[in-house]
Amino acid sequence: MTAYPPSDALLDAVVRYLREDVLPQSEGASKFNMRVTINLLELVGREYRLQEAAEARELARLRALLGDGGIESLRVALCDAVASGALDCASAELTEHLRLTAIDRLAIDQPRYSAYRRAAEKIAAAAGQPGSKP
Numbered sequence: 621m622t623a624y625p626p627s628d629a630l631l632d633a634v635v636r637y638l639r640e641d642v643l644p645q646s647e648g649a650s651k652f653n654m655r656v657t658i659n660l661l662e663l664v665g666r667e668y669r670l671q672e673a674a675e676a677r678e679l680a681r682l683r684a685l686l687g688d689g690g691i692e693s694l695r696v697a698l699c700d701a702v703a704s705g706a707l708d709c710a711s712a713e714l715t716e717h718l719r720l721t722a723i724d725r726l727a728i729d730q731p732r733y734s735a736y737r738r739a740a741e742k743i744a745a746a747a748g749q750p751g752s753k754p
Contacts, residue, residue, distance in 0.1 A: 631665045666728045674724035681717040 624630075638658050646654045675691055682694035685707070689697065701707035707714050723743065726736035 628665055628668050631661060631668070635661050635665070663729065666731065670724070670728050674721075674728065677724060678717075678721050681720065685713055685717060 625633075635658055638654060638661070643651065643654045643658065679691045679694070682691065682698060683689070686694055686697050686701065698707070702709060702714070709715075719739075723736065723739050726733055727740065730736060
């Protein structure tokens with residue numbers, strides 16, 4: 621048992637407070653700044669919840685493409701392989717890796733983006749999980 625609520629629950633509580641109590645009382649530039657603040661806190665929350673799994677999936681794909689290594693070194697190796705022509709941009713494996721990496725990033729950065737939502741629904745349907753996120 622933990623002594624404190626989970627960090628993501630605390631973050632959700634702050635966002636809820638700002639959205640429900642502070643934002644309605646804000647005006648002009650303060651209202652705009654409050655919306656920006658809420659959006660940033662929601663982004664941090666999504667990153668907290670989704671980033672680790674997204675990076676694990678990316679790392680598995682990078683290792684399948686390039687071999688063993690850490691995520692940062694494999695990202696650099698991927699760029700080098702594409703730049704040198706060792707990996708062809710027409711490669712189905714490379715295209716799929718880039719597509720799935722972009723979808724994972726959009727889940728964090730822009731989950732309301734319509735193209736992301738369509739792609740996530742397609743992935744979920746293919747996995748037999750309607751409505752779930754990648």
